[in-house]
Amino acid sequence: MSYDALLWLSFGGPEGPDDVMPFLENVTRGRGVPRERLLEVAEHYQHFGGVSPINRLNREAITAVEKELAAQGVDLPVYFGNRNWEPMVEDTVARMKADGVRRALVFPTSAYGGYSACRQYDEDIERARAAVGDGAPELVKLRHFFDHPLFVGAFADAVRAGLEQVPGARVVFTAHSVPESADKAAGPPEEGGRRYSRQVHEAARLVAAQAGVAEYDVVWQSRSGPPQVPWLEPDIVDHIDALHAAGVQGVVVCPVGFVSDHLEVIWDLDNEAAERAAEHGMGFARAATPNGDPRFAELVVELVREHLTDGPVRTLSEFPLAGCTVNGAPCAVGCCEPVKRPAR
CATH class of the missing domain: 3.40.50.1400 (Rossmann fold)
Incomplete structure (x- = not known):
């Protein structure tokens, strides 16, 4: 056609x-x-x-x-x-x-x-x-x-570059949070819903494998709405607190849910997450988006x-x-x- x-x-x-x-x-x-x-x-x-x-x-x-x-x-x-x-x-x-x-x-x-x-x-x-x-x-x-070789390859190289800045850091993948109810409705019923969160987890797995990262986390960012409405968790800033409490010395954050630097990336990650890591004395790097x-x-x-x-x-x-x-x-x-x- x-x-x-x-x-x-x-x-x-x-x-x-x-x-x-x-x-x-x-x-x-x-x-x-x-x-x-x-x-x-x-x-x-x-x-x-x-x-x-x-x-x-x-x-x-x-x-x-x-x-x-x-x-x-x-x-x-x-x-x-x-x-x-x-x-x-x-x-x-x-x-x-x-x-x-x-x-x-x-x-x-x-x-x-x-x-x-x-x-x-x-x-x-x-x-x-x-x-x-x-x-x-x-x-x-x-x-x-999300699972295209070129998309995965660009993020994998960005993660490796982050690890060069903060050797030995914990790799944490982030994507925009959504309400739990919206995620359950994502995808045709015969697939069981949750298309969005399942795809994000799969993209993180593929990027980590190509970057040679054996252990990593998938967390969420940029939630909004009333607090009584459940959204996908944990939040990136809360997760940095948990990593610090567990003795982690550094973090590389990869915004795998974004193709470019939205305002949410440069505010929630480059400002809020980076500042929280600095408060804890943790090394911090943010992997580049692929566009x-x-x-x-x-x-x-x-x-x-x-x-x-x-x-x-x-x-x-x-x-x-x-x-x-x-x-x-x-x-x-x-x-x-x-x-x-x-x-x-």
Whole structure:
């Protein structure tokens, strides 16, 4: 099947102090998050001048992908759209239609399954096509890639680099926490749910094995919401406390759940986790995320070529392939449905 373009679909982030609150209101719309909590999170962004690195890093990654596409002789223009901040995906899909794009592949900047990591991107696609209306391009979302050799290899090298900074450190993998109820609903019922957390654990296992790490931990970060709602635990900062109590002298933290340095990575890890380790006198290093690694652009183009040329589908795990969707339709019945929130 032929395609006219590639849509790079991401989360979005503020690019100045005045963007922060409108951005956070977009992120939390319909969730009933108190304004006090938004102001608290806004301070994290203001700590960095009101700028998240995510849009800049996405643009740099897109440039690398464009070069890799050209190097491999693939003629596909790359468009950039976000869920929560400019360039908004609705506007981008409208521009694609105006440019004559009829069918495009979509690369979501998440390697995993689950609602916010996968199905919400399906909803973004469906919403954008509905906003554009008749003539909106057909959009085919690429699959999960948490177990792709290039993704695993980039993280494995980053872990090894961290261990060179802190020899003998405990390796701790992190990913964004989600409510327990959302994780249980992640994946089709016949697979037993928990697609997100199972994939994160598998990615950590693969990275550790390739990095030559025999013992490691998988923990979570960036939880939000009321304290009475159970989320995936333990939290990274609490885990550093536990490692210190157990006599561990150093830690290398690998944000295996992220493809780039989101605000959550540079705040929760480079600030809060690093500061807690310093308070305990522990060595600390944070492994790099992969989107600046040349292999990341190669990975994206390989996922594209799976559709263009029926190229080989490379994975390192036995997990079933998932995540590829057409026009926002879920890849399986009952897969990663949003959890209904109780009435307030």
